[in-house]
Amino acid sequence: MSKYAAFDNETALDYIKSLGQFFAEDAQLSCYEFGDGNLNLVFRIEDQANNSIILKQALPYARCVGESWPLTLDRARIEALVLQQHGSVCPAHTASVLHHDSNLAVTILEDLGHLAILRSELIAGRTFDNLGYDVANYLATTSFYHSDFYLDPQEKKAQVQTFTNPELCAITEDLFFDDPYRDCERNNFPSALTEQVMQLRQNKALLCVVARLKAKFLSSPQTLLHGDVHTGSIFVGAKQTKLIDPEFGFFGPIGFDIGSFIGNLLLNYCAQNGRVKEPPKRRDLHSYLLNTISTCLQQFEQQWHTLSQKHTRDHALQAAGYIDSFLQEVLQDAMGYCGTELVRRTIGLAHVADIADIADESQRLLVQKQTLQLGEQLILNAKSCRSTDDFYQLIISFVH
């Protein structure tokens, strides 16, 4: 059994060579590390013929806002296993795992260096036609095949145990559902937002919905979630969309992932108001983002209908019409979780570059006011959402 030690370029290369399966024995290998160094080491290893792989190693701590706290290495196991599970049903949109070693917290992945991280691309105003469709297919396919509609109950219970992820779930539980709604030193927002934040915290109806969303996050193992579908977890190119980094993966409510994804598109939507000065360019980006959201919602629903009609193995869950009420509840959850993503990215610990990098402070503040308000509206209206169109219309009515 290998014992954990953090790699450097040299030991990473030694390790790769010792595996003996990725490069020719006499290959001339080069190696460099390009992770942000806060959570994980990420090495790119390449031979003289430009064959390359990625070696990712989890670090036993996280550094955030200057602070350092211990963080379980078990997240490397979870991440590799989620990628393998999701890859087994949706290889087109899941990064490939080539090798994993839990003791070293090391995963070797296909190199997706020909693609780019979606968040930076959207910030730069670049668009990808297949994005909504691809992400919807990834989310619908992976969530269906790990749900009670498909999995044998005993197999599902075993998987729920395998993917129990208490430490990383605790981060989400705190940052999404607790901190923003009370006085907590981890929160981070400009004082000009204080009044709006105070009003949010006094809105009883809203706090009730947040409680329900948290309860569901805690106790609703509907499927194996990615757990962290923001635009920084998606590699994109003209013809490819690949999900990475599911270290927050666990069995949770289906609506969480799609809600988080749409929330990140909406954060970018609002950010463009503070970024793009030319109205036509802004209109184009806005209309692209809205189309992407609309496509994503429709395709997600459509794909779930198709898969459940063809492949539901549970007798009781085959009941005619049940899938409609099930998906309606998923949508309501998605809308609620989408709202909590907007709120926590605006006033909680972790912000998004889309907004944080807006240089003009007053422009940034206007964006933050908008994301916070939109988040509130999504949360408050979640329970009355009856269709993908309801969801979409609420967004339209707010942003127009």
Place this chain on the structure above:
Amino acid sequence: MSKYAAFDNETALDYIKSLGQFFAEDAQLSCYEFGDGNLNLVFRIEDQANNSIILKQALPYARCVGESWPLTLDRARIEALVLQQHGSVCPAHTASVLHHDSNLAVTILEDLGHLAILRSELIAGRTFDNLGYDVANYLATTSFYHSDFYLDPQEKKAQVQTFTNPELCAITEDLFFDDPYRDCERNNFPSALTEQVMQLRQNKALLCVVARLKAKFLSSPQTLLHGDVHTGSIFVGAKQTKLIDPEFGFFGPIGFDIGSFIGNLLLNYCAQNGRVKEPPKRRDLHSYLLNTISTCLQQFEQQWHTLSQKHTRDHALQAAGYIDSFLQEVLQDAMGYCGTELVRRTIGLAHVADIADIADESQRLLVQKQTLQLGEQLILNAKSCRSTDDFYQLIISFVH
């Protein structure tokens, strides 16, 4: 590590003596086995001064309708642990575990021989004033203290893993939610019920609710359930009520246990129509059962309100008013599960003695028609139940 072997009187006594903690070294012990022999061995061991204990040992198979199938010994571990967990928060109504050995699948329990099994008592027409109140306190207390309102999320996830109970859950999943609603050789009902059964199976609205109830049973680890609260799992006396046999325990929807309990009271209610010829006596029993149901529902709700107000530790779940909507959903689930208990005990594999022992076939059939109809109504109306009074009124309107 002790290796599993089924005890007989002699080896059971040897085992007790080897533990050296229950009786004096020179005690004169007597021992007899009085289990039904189908699932477990149950020995009563007593000394000359009438000190006694119960030794329960799980058998590695279950015998049912002549058939024998293997059944995990792990259920003995689950049963002992659930009793310990429930006993730690509600000792008054939980049988005490004195010792447990998972390898031998043996649990030593306090002797409750001074009490009687509720089902036989109700069949004999005997009543217990505290029943509804006591069972409500047991269910509310054990469910609150093992819910997200109280448990730390990391502790809860660990407990969910500990109490993963796939084999026994599979029995419930099949017998409650699948078999009765389709043609299956395990079902058991008189041919005179066939038309009513066929109508039930064609009722789309009902099948949709059953699907929702099954999905919730599969994926809603709200609390550590007893998992099998029928009137055969309750010891009663004039001043004591004790729950036993939680081998079906797991983390599931709170409404399941209370729904099962009320379902069993209603099975007895309907059975009295075929048992008791004298109208005044029947009226007394009926009114006792309805009062017990009403008390149970009200006290369960009241106790949950009290506990959650005083002891909710989760910040988000403290939101004003959230508990009301949470409990309303628990009630809706309870009503649905209550209905499925009536249906499956009427047309599924396992019947109840309350009805099965009615000698007159035509009388028995009338009772079965009534329990099946009442089960249907409870399932169909579950979603519109808004209060304990709604639940109670639906029962009243049907049985009167």
